[in-house]
Amino acid sequence: MINFIIRRLIGTVFLLIVVSLVTFAIFFLIPRLAGQNTYQLAAQYVGRNPTRQAVLQVEQQLGLADPLYLQYGRFLRGIVLGAHYRSGPSVTYCPPPCFGYSFRSQLPVWPQMMSDVPVTLSLAIGASVLWLIGGVSIGVLSALRKGTLFDRFSMGIALAGVSLPIFFTGLIALELFSYKWPIFPNVQFVPFTQNPVEWARNLILPWITLAFLYAALYARLTRAGMLETMSEDYIRTARAKGLPERKVVAKHGLRAALTPIVTIFGMDLGLLLGGAIITEVTFSLHGLGFFTVQAVNNQDLPEILGVTMLAAFFIVIANLVVDILYAVLDPRVRY
């Protein structure tokens, strides 16, 4: 088991290096392959209508004319050790992990992203708890009552949940429960450490909106998995032992049906941690998703680069956790 984890960890480090290579290639290599020269590249970092001199200064400052391997080395070095930027006579130090300075705020990218992480984290964790509990239990009940009114009704709702976009359900939820009947406040993020009750009260609408989509997906997945599992031979064996049906379902059925759900859950959570873009924008929550949208709108290259790396990092880590969890859950994977 320890061996397995160590192997996976080494694989993860390798994967992160590949991710950084690909990200670097997207921002520095592909534009050049597409015919952009270093001057044009540098122009992107200067803002609108720059002077020629300012562009040349940036080109030199960022070393955009250097060979690519040098640039990549600097890029990695910045992430691991931090970087020094010379602007005229003074030298500014950007502490690791350094993704450069934002065009918009002239501040280092990393601390900015970090200040947005709690919002996204709160949103993702709360919603995932809701959808796991809701989706899985509805899925299991539907599978056990296959063909009944309950099954058809909940699968109908699930179909709606999968089909309706968040910006639609989110706005409807806001309109109904925040404006028409002001049960919940107009969403504003309150840190958990400051006031847990307000934190939850403010996030309930986004949680429910986001969880509705995923719960629908998970209900359908769980139902399908459960139906398949309950027709397995080992379920018949469990019944043949004289096990009560409740235990047949809860112990033998769920155990096998939930294992693939865990995998998908890990990946979904990893993806969400990189920013729930539509939900965050719909509810004006300043999380990583909101950050991403603003970065793209402003063509703020260092910010885009930073958030890409961070999102990729979350997914890679989620992958690692899922792999390890899978080995714990399914004894056949381990060796």
Add this chain to the structure above:
Amino acid sequence: MPDTLLEVEDLRIHFPTQDGLVKSVDGVSFSLERGRTLGIVGESGSGKSVTSLGIMGLHGGSARISGHIRLDGEDLVAASATRVRELRGDKMAMIFQDPLSSLHPYFTVGSQIIEAYRIHNDVSKNAARKHAIDLLGRVGIPQPSVRVDDHPHQFSGGMRQRAMIAMALSCDPELLIADEPTTALDVTVQAQILDLISDLQSEFGSAVIMITHDLGVVAELSDDILVMYAGRVVEYGSAAQIFGRPSHPYTWGLLSSMPRLDRERTSRLVPIPGTPPSLIRVPAGCPFHPRCRYGHLNGGRSETEVPQLRETEDTGHLVACHLTAAERAKQWGLLSAGNVPDHDKEAVPQGGVET
């Protein structure tokens, strides 16, 4: 006085489906004494597995079941689901065809045996574990105290079936049903498993129902044999009667399609033409008549009249066939001497011939 453990009387198990009523078991009766073995033989779809699942109460909620299943005098058809569940695994246990898919892949072999034991016995986990190790040893698993913590995928096919047997025997069942226990196993392992079952049977004194399509398996183990076709019993008797004087053309078909080592290889194996009929539209008259080579000998009775299960001149040997006793003896004599009926190449309409 014979000590009857199981008595099945006019058992019918029908499944309503969208295409019609599937009569998987249609009027099956037999009885089984303690310590004896009954072999149920038939092709796939003859209703042998459904019969056994019906006895265990595992035929599923959609099935309509009627008739009587008396285990030790207690009618299981009339009993509540809870009562049948209590008996299941305790007084009657079952071994299935494919031991890999029948064992839960996520739990250790030991924990699955322990679970089976603790459902019906109020003992500590430790005591149950000792019992499981003991059982694994008795079914011939080497180093049982180590292998008890293995998962099923770490066992070989034969060992998995041994573990299944250990699980089935954990509560000392009086009735053990083995549904094709050797079909998924290597030939070399098959004999070992059959030996194990018969050894354990004499040790535990349980009655065994051995379900198989392999007459070789029943020949080795069974005291009595029940031949099923299309959900009905076509022949029922002791092993000596069935193998000595088989009386139903279907049984002849099963026997002549089986290779034998005790005969010279003079004749070819003779397959039964056609395929088993649909259990929704069972042929009128004798259900076997579309595939029967001897139907013409009764002047059309086979196609109109359902043959009743009647005792032959042998006591306890029952057969459902319109042929006269003399005709049956004559035809089996010819067939066992290696003469294949001449209208062998006739087209067989029912169910189409498998290609």
